Amino acid sequence: MKQILVIFLLLASHLTLFGIVFEHQPPEYYDARDGVELALVLLDEVESVISVELCYGRLGSPAYTTKKMDNVLEQRGYHLVRLNSAELQNVDIQYWFRLELLGGGTVLFPDTGMDQEPLILRVVDAPRSDEPQQPEDADDEFGSGLNLVLDDFKEDNPGLKGFVLLSTNDYGPQEGEYVLAVSYHGIANLIAPGSIKVYVNDRDVTAKAIITENLLTYRDPWPMNELVKAKITAKDRYDRSLYSETFLTNVEHRAKKNIATPEGKSEFCRRFPRFGSGLEQLFRLGGHPGQLQKAEPDPARSPP
Amino acid sequence: MAVIVHSKGFNKVRRDGKNLRAVSGMILQDGDELKTSGKGQLGIKTADGEGSLFLFSKTKVKLNLSPIGDGWEKNVELLAGSIHVKNTHQTGSLSLSFGLTNIFFTDADLLFKKDKGSNARLTVFSGEAIMYDREGGVNKITPLKTSYILSKGEFISRWMNDSDLTEEERARIEPLSQLPQNRITIPLTDEQGRVLNVEFNW
Numbered sequence: 457m458k459q460i461l462v463i464f465l466l467l468a469s470h471l472t473l474f475g476i477v478f479e480h481q482p483p484e485y486y487d488a489r490d491g492v493e494l495a496l497v498l499l500d501e502v503e504s505v506i507s508v509e510l511c512y513g514r515l516g517s518p519a520y521t522t523k524k525m526d527n528v529l530e531q532r533g534y535h536l537v538r539l540n541s542a543e544l545q546n547v548d549i550q551y552w553f554r555l556e557l558l559g560g561g562t563v564l565f566p567d568t569g570m571d572q573e574p575l576i577l578r579v580v581d582a583p584r585s586d587e588p589q590q591p592e593d594a595d596d597e598f599g600s601g602l603n604l605v606l607d608d609f610k611e612d613n614p615g616l617k618g619f620v621l622l623s624t625n626d627y628g629p630q631e632g633e634y635v636l637a638v639s640y641h642g643i644a645n646l647i648a649p650g651s652i653k654v655y656v657n658d659r660d661v662t663a664k665a666i667i668t669e670n671l672l673t674y675r676d677p678w679p680m681n682e683l684v685k686a687k688i689t690a691k692d693r694y695d696r697s698l699y700s701e702t703f704l705t706n707v708e709h710r711a712k713k714n715i716a717t718p719e720g721k722s723e724f725c726r727r728f729p730r731f732g733s734g735l736e737q738l739f740r741l742g743g744h745p746g747q748l749q750k751a752e753p754d755p756a757r758s759p760p
Numbered sequence: 761m762a763v764i765v766h767s768k769g770f771n772k773v774r775r776d777g778k779n780l781r782a783v784s785g786m787i788l789q790d791g792d793e794l795k796t797s798g799k800g801q802l803g804i805k806t807a808d809g810e811g812s813l814f815l816f817s818k819t820k821v822k823l824n825l826s827p828i829g830d831g832w833e834k835n836v837e838l839l840a841g842s843i844h845v846k847n848t849h850q851t852g853s854l855s856l857s858f859g860l861t862n863i864f865f866t867d868a869d870l871l872f873k874k875d876k877g878s879n880a881r882l883t884v885f886s887g888e889a890i891m892y893d894r895e896g897g898v899n900k901i902t903p904l905k906t907s908y909i910l911s912k913g914e915f916i917s918r919w920m921n922d923s924d925l926t927e928e929e930r931a932r933i934e935p936l937s938q939l940p941q942n943r944i945t946i947p948l949t950d951e952q953g954r955v956l957n958v959e960f961n962w
Contacts, residue, residue, distance in 0.1 A: 620809040627766035627803040635784040637763045639809045666787060671807045673763055675785035
């Protein structure tokens with residue numbers, strides 16, 4: 457059934473006009489970053505066509521521009537033209553072909569003079585097949601450090617610059633709790649509503665994050681790691697993936713303040729002198745908590 | 761819209777007549793009043809990522825944040841204490857208010873504090889700030905200058921010095937006072953006759 461449909465479509469694209477047989481397969485869309493190539497192939501009466509021009513303009517506008525098509529295979533009448541992003545201007549365009557004939561005549565296809573509608577080429581509304589898709593489950597991606605590095609260097613992702621980390625360490629390392637604050641003010645109009653996902657240390661924490669129209673925050677009062685990594689993903693209105701760089705944040709654990717100093721004293725000892733002497737002995741002995749009871753008792757503190 | 765990215769001590773946000781505890785990650789709204797405690801500090805960043813605000817202890821400010829075009833109109837009204845403000849972008853503007861005086865800047869780093877009485881003091885570390893009083897008077901504050909805003913709407917400016925900063929402020933800001941004010945380099949020779957340039961700073 458599919459083969460029959462393909463054959464039917466191919467036959468439909470072979471058009472006959474004034475004895476000239478040509479073929480054009482209109483692309484469905486174009487990507488502004490890549491531009492687009494349009495081809496017109498003359499299948500018969502190749503020698504009767506002197507040149508082919510592409511006429512194009514903004515969809516719905518009477519103004520148009522022409523661009524000569526290159527006859528890349530002269531004997532076979534393969535005419536090609538490339539429109540770059542500056543010419544396309546990232547808008548939907550309408551176009552038609554103008555064929556200059558040997559006898560001085562002109563043929564338009566589609567013939568706009570005969571009230572035929574010009575062909576329409578829309579700016580991309582579907583993901584490119586060669587574009588790597590962001591996995592739905594970012595856990596797999598987080599498992600590969602190489603992927604993270606490669607992702608961070610993709611320049612065509614507006615999320616890399618659009619997601620801005622606000623909770624930087626310029627006020628010093630975060631103490632005890634982990635706070636993630638990310639702004640996307642600059643790309644907020646690109647993001648599809650409800651598509652933002654927040655990943656912290658490989659876990660999807662979107663449900664616990666506060667997500668507003670231009671910034672999001674997430675707070676973990678008891679982070680497990682001292683180095684916390686976070687990543688934001690979203691979809692744009694064309695269902696393409698946007699994702700941030702990987703944000704790394706240092707979190708200083710509350711317990712870290714109680715670690716003994718090189719002098720053998722600890723902040724804990726200073727704040728709680730009642731327990732401090734025993735701990736100081738422990739640190740002098742270089743033992744571990746299990747040896748605390750084996751330390752020599754302090755005669756000054758021993759009961760009478 | 762802004763967010764608290766750093767909170768130390770017990771600080772409060774007054775919103776719609778209610779007191780809320782200010783914690784890191786809290787999203788701030790237009791009209792919020794922030795107050796730091798005696799040992800409190802707050803770090804705030806605006807949603808556009810361009811402005812940062814640091815409230816030192818015993819400080820009270822009111823935020824006025826409203827979207828305008830593609831950006832935000834950001835205004836911070838100083839009611840008490842001192843704030844360190846940075847705006848890092850050339851296009852977004854941030855304004856400070858004190859009484860009837862408004863201060864505008866786009867790309868600047870400055871300290872704004874309320875002095876005793878109804879006076880205020882503005883110190884510009886980088887960039888420049890423009891002050892407007894209610895009479896329409898304009899005063900441009902250039903880098904490394906401190907300007908006193910007097911209650912009568914008058915301005916007095918001078919070069920900044922270390923006395924402009926408290927210990928708490930100096931711990932965070934560390935402005936050009938890191939550079940020695942006085943410096944002299946004297947060439948001396950060692951026992952082997954090698955010339956060594958010795959720099960004295962004080």
